[in-house]
Amino acid sequence: MRILLSLGLVRGLIAQAAGTAFGMALTMAIRVLLGLPAWNAEPVMVAGALVGVISFLVGVGAFTDWFKWVKGEETPMRHGPPEGRPAWTRYLSVDYSHKVIGVQYVVTGIALMLVAGLLAWIFRTELTQPGLQFLDAPTFNTMISAHGIVMIAAILLGVSGMMNYLVPLMIGASDMAFPRLNALGYWVNVPGAILVVAAMFVGGWNTGWTGYPPLSVQSPLGTPLFLLGVYFVGLSSILGAINIIVTILRMRTPGMTLFRMPIFVWASLAASIIQLTGTQLIGLSFLMVVVERVLGMGFFNPNLSPEAIALGSPPGNVLLFQHLFWFYSHPAVYIFVLPGLGIISELLPVFARKPLFGYRWVALSSMAIALVGFLVWAHHMFTAGMDPGLRVPMMYSTLLVAVPTGVKFFSWVATVWQGKLSFPTPMLFVLGAISVFLLGGLSGPPNGTVTTDLFLHDTYWIVGHFHATMFGGFVFPFFAAIYYWFPKVTGRKYNETLGKLHFWLMTPAFWVQTLAQMDVGLKGMRRRIVDYDPALGIETGHLLITIAGFVIGLSILVMLYNLVRSARTGEVAEANPWRSRSPEWQIPSPVPEHSYARPFVVVGDPYDYGLPGSTYIQFAPSGASE
Amino acid sequence: MSTIASTMADYRHQLRNNRLGLWLFFISEAFLFGGLFVSRFYLWGNTRPELDQTLGLTITSILLLSSFFMNRAEMAIAHDDRRTFLNSLLITAALGILFLIGVVGFEWRGHIRPWDGAFGAVLFGMTGMHALHVLSGVIFILIVWNNGRKGHYSSERHWGVEACAIYWHYVDVIWVFFYPALYLMGTVVR
Numbered sequence: 001m002r003i004l005l006s007l008g009l010v011r012g013l014i015a016q017a018a019g020t021a022f023g024m025a026l027t028m029a030i031r032v033l034l035g036l037p038a039w040n041a042e043p044v045m046v047a048g049a050l051v052g053v054i055s056f057l058v059g060v061g062a063f064t065d066w067f068k069w070v071k072g073e074e075t076p077m078r079h080g081p082p083e084g085r086p087a088w089t090r091y092l093s094v095d096y097s098h099k100v101i102g103v104q105y106v107v108t109g110i111a112l113m114l115v116a117g118l119l120a121w122i123f124r125t126e127l128t129q130p131g132l133q134f135l136d137a138p139t140f141n142t143m144i145s146a147h148g149i150v151m152i153a154a155i156l157l158g159v160s161g162m163m164n165y166l167v168p169l170m171i172g173a174s175d176m177a178f179p180r181l182n183a184l185g186y187w188v189n190v191p192g193a194i195l196v197v198a199a200m201f202v203g204g205w206n207t208g209w210t211g212y213p214p215l216s217v218q219s220p221l222g223t224p225l226f227l228l229g230v231y232f233v234g235l236s237s238i239l240g241a242i243n244i245i246v247t248i249l250r251m252r253t254p255g256m257t258l259f260r261m262p263i264f265v266w267a268s269l270a271a272s273i274i275q276l277t278g279t280q281l282i283g284l285s286f287l288m289v290v291v292e293r294v295l296g297m298g299f300f301n302p303n304l305s306p307e308a309i310a311l312g313s314p315p316g317n318v319l320l321f322q323h324l325f326w327f328y329s330h331p332a333v334y335i336f337v338l339p340g341l342g343i344i345s346e347l348l349p350v351f352a353r354k355p356l357f358g359y360r361w362v363a364l365s366s367m368a369i370a371l372v373g374f375l376v377w378a379h380h381m382f383t384a385g386m387d388p389g390l391r392v393p394m395m396y397s398t399l400l401v402a403v404p405t406g407v408k409f410f411s412w413v414a415t416v417w418q419g420k421l422s423f424p425t426p427m428l429f430v431l432g433a434i435s436v437f438l439l440g441g442l443s444g445p446p447n448g449t450v451t452t453d454l455f456l457h458d459t460y461w462i463v464g465h466f467h468a469t470m471f472g473g474f475v476f477p478f479f480a481a482i483y484y485w486f487p488k489v490t491g492r493k494y495n496e497t498l499g500k501l502h503f504w505l506m507t508p509a510f511w512v513q514t515l516a517q518m519d520v521g522l523k524g525m526r527r528r529i530v531d532y533d534p535a536l537g538i539e540t541g542h543l544l545i546t547i548a549g550f551v552i553g554l555s556i557l558v559m560l561y562n563l564v565r566s567a568r569t570g571e572v573a574e575a576n577p578w579r580s581r582s583p584e585w586q587i588p589s590p591v592p593e594h595s596y597a598r599p600f601v602v603v604g605d606p607y608d609y610g611l612p613g614s615t616y617i618q619f620a621p622s623g624a625s626e
Numbered sequence: 627m628s629t630i631a632s633t634m635a636d637y638r639h640q641l642r643n644n645r646l647g648l649w650l651f652f653i654s655e656a657f658l659f660g661g662l663f664v665s666r667f668y669l670w671g672n673t674r675p676e677l678d679q680t681l682g683l684t685i686t687s688i689l690l691l692s693s694f695f696m697n698r699a700e701m702a703i704a705h706d707d708r709r710t711f712l713n714s715l716l717i718t719a720a721l722g723i724l725f726l727i728g729v730v731g732f733e734w735r736g737h738i739r740p741w742d743g744a745f746g747a748v749l750f751g752m753t754g755m756h757a758l759h760v761l762s763g764v765i766f767i768l769i770v771w772n773n774g775r776k777g778h779y780s781s782e783r784h785w786g787v788e789a790c791a792i793y794w795h796y797v798d799v800i801w802v803f804f805y806p807a808l809y810l811m812g813t814v815v816r
């Protein structure tokens with residue numbers, strides 16, 4: 001019990017509950033003083049949610065050191081597990097080690113993925129047949145909206161987890177540049193995710209994950225909580241991006257020039273640039289919706305009050321939201337997939353025992369995708385009624401993204417070509433990722449082309465395309481990374497048979513699911529609709545999607561069982577089971593508290609597998625660290 | 627290396643990290659303010675509401691003047707002139723508070739209300755987001771002042787002062803863009 005209360009997470013949750021209640025009471029008191037009726041759900045809940053999130057962060061201890069700085073006290077960095085408490089407690093409290101924070105991110109990400117997956121199981125069951133079975137329309141709408149946004153939060157957490165754990169190890173840094181900011185960046189996700197999940201229980205929301213006004217201005221009470229929750233998850237992205245960029249630019253080990261960095265580090269840099277800049281605009285657009293709901297500020301409202309007409313004010317415009325929103329939310333998919341594609345490029349040479357083909361081109365292609373990605377947002381708005389003059393330029397810039405992506409594909413094919421391939425679980429997931437991402441990539445240009453998009457917009461074709469890109473670009477590589485670095489993180493081997501079972505369940509099921517989604521989409525199935533016309537002839541397709549969805553979920557449960565059991569009782573792993581050249585595999589597993597006992601210098605290229613006499617890194621002789 | 631020298635080297639290394647981190651934060655914030663700026667032109671186009679020009683010019687002058695005192699404070703601590711440093715900080719904070727009074731106390735009590743169409747939304751959105759940053763800057767200055775009073779900064783180690791100063795200038799520069807966008811550009815609609 002004493003240990004339980006000492007956990008940062010428990011303290012944070014208590015503080016959030018108390019803070020929310022306090023914030024609500026305070027707002028009601030202010031309203032009474034202003035002569036308004038005390039209870040108005042919208043402003044009272046928004047204020048409560050804001051105070052609650054800040055209280056969580058104070059309660060968990062993310063601000064403790066900064067409060068000391070404010071008072072002018074020194075705060076020496078503490079390393080290692082907390083004193084007088086079991087070692088596992090550090091994972092549930094504020095800890096500044098990037099390795100702990102990386103694991104926290106990944107575990108939280110998987111937990112959210114399970115929540116969102118469970119929602120998908122429920123609404124997929126409903127969609128097996130036309131007509132309403134056991135869900136009513138508002139519940140269904142809330143569920144699909146929550147599935148979307150919780151998955152996106154889960155992916156952001158997974159991306160941050162991989163970057164946090166791997167980037168400092170790969171570049172030989174002792175930790176991230178700003179460890180305290182790093183911890184804050186993780187912990188702000190937790191109350192944010194709680195808000196999004198809580199939004200489902202206070203009326204839900206029916207806007208889909210995009211939250212378009214005018215619907216999001218009128219939709220139920222869950223909407224502002226969902227918007228604020230996403231806002232805080234976005235804040236985490238920005239803080240994390242600052243950390244990653246500074247770490248990569250300033251803390252590389254001697255000899256590691258930009259073009260000797262691992263591809264995953266390049267991908268992290270590119271993704272972080274998007275996170276740093278773009279995220280502000282989804283934050284702004286969601287904030288605008290919140291203030292329009294709470295204060296009536298008419299950013300998006302096309303109707304004017306008589307007073308506004310008397311002032312000569314122009315009306316609000318809903319398209320403003322879509323421009324601001326997609327300026328982040330399209331590049332956001334590159335945040336999701338760039339690190340995943342980096343994992344593919346990272347792992348393929350290890351399992352093909354060959355150098356990565358066209359290293360420089362692959363490195364720069366990540367940057368190119370990130371930069372071009374900023375110029376394509378309005379392809380989501382071809383049917384929205386925006387200026388038609390924007391359509392064609394946006395179409396060309398969208399199709400341009402295929403060029404750097406193609407560079408990656410050709411590099412992968414050329415890397416595998418004539419390699420000495422072996423097929424343990426991580427390699428299977430890498431190959432699965434390439435196959436699925438190819439499908440996602442090829443189904444993209446029809447959506448980016450104006451003429452075809454006018455018909456495909458808002459259909460299940462888009463759902464199929466999007467799931468293929470997310471699974472190929474993030475989920476498969478993420479699982480590959482989990483299996484690949486599992487021995488490094490835990491010091492134990494995972495069960496290979498169960499790993500392969502996971503792969504062979506998930507991959508065919510995913511192909512069935514995504515192809516069936518595209519098929520029913522082409523036949524006229526709309527997105528985000530609880531019911532459909534049996535005359536479309538899509539019942540079999542929907543049945544297949546549902547069955548495949550259940551198989552994918554089950555396969556992920558197999559993975560979780562495998563990971564949990566192996567972490568406890570698995571065979572002890574050898575130091576470098578994959579014969580990798582990367583520095584993190586040259587030190588003991590699990591990684592010691594201070595990762596590198598001896599610093600290393602980079603003397604060669606990272607992916608020269610199979611070239612005789614090539615070296616990537618050299619450790620300094622012992623005793624040279626002082 | 628002696629301990630003191632190695633600590634100083636660590637400090638300088640961290641200082642360069644901190645500077646880069648702060649500037650990255652500014653780049654990030656530029657997109658937030660940029661989004662508001664773009665919204666103003668998207669919604670208002672070539673029009674603007676009638677605003678109190680005297681008030682606008684006054685608060686803008688106050689804010690620009692405050693940046694001068696912020697710079698004076700930073701220069702003073704770089705030369706270990708503690709008195710000028712502390713006084714200039716207080717003057718900066720006072721000018722910042724005057725600016726806030728001008729925005730919240732006068733500007734926001736004019737004839738335009740937040741719910742008055744796009745005029746109200748953009749005016750209050752832009753000045754509100756900016757005022758929030760000015761407020762956080764004033765709090766930051768007061769924290770630095772308090773720590774400076776206790777003698778925590780020296781000419782060699784004053785990252786806290788430097789960060790506070792750059793932040794203040796940054797918020798000031800944002801207003802240099804916001805002021806003409808709100809007060810000067812476009813035709814007045816009556």
